[in-house]
Amino acid sequence: MSLELLNTLEVILNGLMTGVMYSLVALGFVLIFKASGVFNYAQGVMCLFAALTLVGFQTGQIPFAHLINVIFGTEYHHWSSDITGGMNSFLAIVLTVIVMIGFAYIVERFLLRHLVNQAPIILFMATIGLAFFMEGFGDLMWGANIKPLDLGIPSGGSFWWEEVTRTWATADSKYIGMYIDVLDVWAAVIAVLLVIVLTLFSQFTKTGRALRAVADDHQAALTVGISLRTIWVIVWSIAGIVALVAGIMWGSKSGVQFSLSLIALKALPVLILGGFTSIPGAIVGGLIIGVGEKLFEFWIGPMVGGATENWFAYVLALFFLMFRPQGLYGEKIIERV
Amino acid sequence: MNSKLIAIIAAIVIVVGALYVFLSKEKEQAIVIDPDAELVFPSLSYRTGPYAPNGIPFADGYADYFTLLNERDGGIGGVPIKLIECETGYNTEKGVECYESTKGEGALVYQPLSTGITYQLIPKATADDIPVHSMGYGRTSAANGKIFSHIFNYPGTYWDAASIIIKYIKGQEGGDLNGKNIALVYHNSAYGKEPIRTLEELAKKHGYELTLLAVDHPGQEQKSQWLQIRRDQPDYVLMWGWGVMNQVAIQEAANIRYPMDRFIGVWWSASENDVLPAGDGADGYKAIAFHGVGDGFEVYDDLRKYVVDTGKAAGDGSNLGTVLYNRGMYAAVLAAEAARTAQVMHGVAGITSGQMRDGMEALKIDQARMAELGLANFGPEINVTCENHGGPGLGAIQQWDASSKSWSLITGFTGADREVVDALIMEDSAAYAAENNISERDCG
Secondary structure, eight states: OOHHHHHHHHHHHHHHHHHHHHHHHHHHHHHHHHHHOOOOTTHHHHHHHHHHHHHHHHTTBOTTHHHHHHHHOOOOOBSSSSTTOOOOHHHHHHHHHHHHHHHHHHHHHHTGGGGTTOOHHHHHHHHHHHHHHHHHHHHHHHOSSOBOOOOSOOOSBOHHHHHHHHTTSOTTSOOOOOOOBHHHHHHHHHHHHHHHHHHHHHHHSHHHHHHHHHHHOHHHHHHTTOOHHHHHHHHHHHHHHHHHHHHHHHHHHHOBOGGGGGGHHHHHHHHHHHOTTOHHHHHHHHHHHHHHHHHHHHHTGGGTTSOOHHHHHHHHHHHHHHHOTTOSSOOOOOOOO | OOHHHHHHHHHHHHHHHHHHHHHHHHHHHTOBOOTTOOEEEEEEEOOSSTTHHHHHHHHHHHHHHHHHIIIIISSBTTBOEEEEEEEOTTOHHHHHHHHHHHGGGTBOOBOOOOHHHHHHHHHHHHHHTOOEEOTTOSOGGGGBTTTOTTEEOTTOOHHHHHHHHHHHHHHHTTTOOTTOEEEEEEESSHHHHTTHHHHHHHHHHHOOEEEEEEEOSSOSOOHHHHHHHHHHOOSEEEEEOOTHHHHHHHHHHHHTTOOGGGEEEOGGGOSHHHHGGGGGGGTTOEEEESSOOSSOSHHHHHIIIIIITTTOOSSOSTTTTSHHHHHHHHHHHHHHHHHHHHHHHHTBSSOOHHHHHHHHHTOEEOHHHHHHTTOTTSSOOEEOOSSBOSTTOEEEEEEEETTTTEEEEOSOOEEOOHHHHHHHHHHHHHHHHHHTTOOOOOOO
């Protein structure tokens, strides 16, 4: 194969991997929108909060340590005298899941419950408020410093893949092999597992069927005795767990820090393209955005000064909107007057 | 020469010397102290948002040094210091709001800690007769004091940094950069674009090829840029980044196994925050610095004794000695020394912002004074003049050791290519003056 072709294949492959990372964030948005019609602006901050909580448990940090120290004049920061003496990663993940479920309950109890039957824009505004609150709360609880996250997931370029692909080039070329980040491969595997679990859950469990019923028609679901409030807690809990997964994968790359909340910006074009109500749409949309922006940057970027990915993702999504306003997999809503 | 003449000259020297000492003492004694006076230093900080991990240690260092002066010395020249902190969130609009809301409090000097905010404050602060100290950031051509009367960017500018890094690389390459390929990974903003012109000029001079790789804010996704670096294998990669962009870039460089000792960042891509998330992968990463590293300086003994141990520190004390804490503290040291200079110049302890500007323009700190401040060899000597607001423009190279989790300076402080940098400063400042109808000051 020619070098140009191999380089293009490398860009496509890495675009797919990046797309999976975008999809992980987009999934959380889809789950909540599908079940409640709420566009959850706080999804990015939920990723941040979940990752902060995980690292906090993992490193043995005392929540609200700064506040406690200011009030009581103490100097406590970690519950162990050894700064690395937190809990093991599995236990930390389990506890973080519990925290995210608790968070879902609090959101339902103190926010959503009071906004039943309000217009979608009111609920959207409420999630904006929730995002700012959570960001400040996370800061107060765990501090604003950058926290390295290490769950033992391998990362870095794959030597094996480099060796395999090196043989694809013509013998006299100096091709160094194709690059793929092992962490991205893990993210792809986890995303596939997540989609399988979510699909099985919604198709084959009683709660899953209830979730689908609520997603299809709130009123009809209420008439057959499905508790909307319980469903909201479940959906926000699942979205919280998905946020944790996304937070782990993104946090492993850059450390857990407050700019993690901005990854939501990367999920928006995915949602526009894939549709707000489809789990497969979030995955396919992510892959298209990932490959599209990487190929554009590779071919056109050098001609226009680079840094095209942020805006090109939105242009690509808008282009799709012109032909399918509901997104690739979204439901076509026809409102009769 | 006969002995009579020698005796007369000696007598004159002694008399003039004695008079000088006497008058100097008189001048110091003549400083008027108003018991109600305060020296107000606003701190445009960012303790929240995506850039907080960098904003916090800087703000802590800035605040703690002023607290030290209050606690140990009773302020500067007997006048207590009042620090007003205002949260900008690294947002230009909020930064301007902070400026407007604090300038009426008697603000002496602004340290915006943001190139974007600095650009907005240049005309405002000049009109309000309040100096701005954009230390190692902001508009590089503000180093021309004849055009930018109220803007100071000592002890060094972005263009100095770019030039010093190229000089260092040239030294590493045996004095020849012909045919070498150097890539710049930069934040796609006014800040990130600052070094491009200098690097282009230096490329013409030294014969290297420059590749520009822009990264959009915030910089969480840089796969395209690093795939290109992997394909092109440039001899060196330079970075002009801030916030999460730095951490991701260093991680991506480690992932593609780019040799870290050939990856060099500007001083804003040079903190512990930037390298720690990449773990061992960051080992050997280099960056330019305009001040020393670590806490092995005497001033830290006083900071611990008077500030941290008495519970008066801005943070929990864990940041002491980190790169950005040191930088914040150094900014406060330079501000305090300028205020001290202004007090002596004008004979008043409770100086105004205009007098502070004069103090900044006459600031001279030699190594003896640095030693008195407990900062022996912490940074180069400072000599600001009416013409030169950029200071000495010196920088050293620091390198990260992942095993000990510490930086160390691996070179001494060295100067920029003044021929190239000064010409660019003159050109850019002249363009600014023409755009804004500003005539050059006479620096006599």
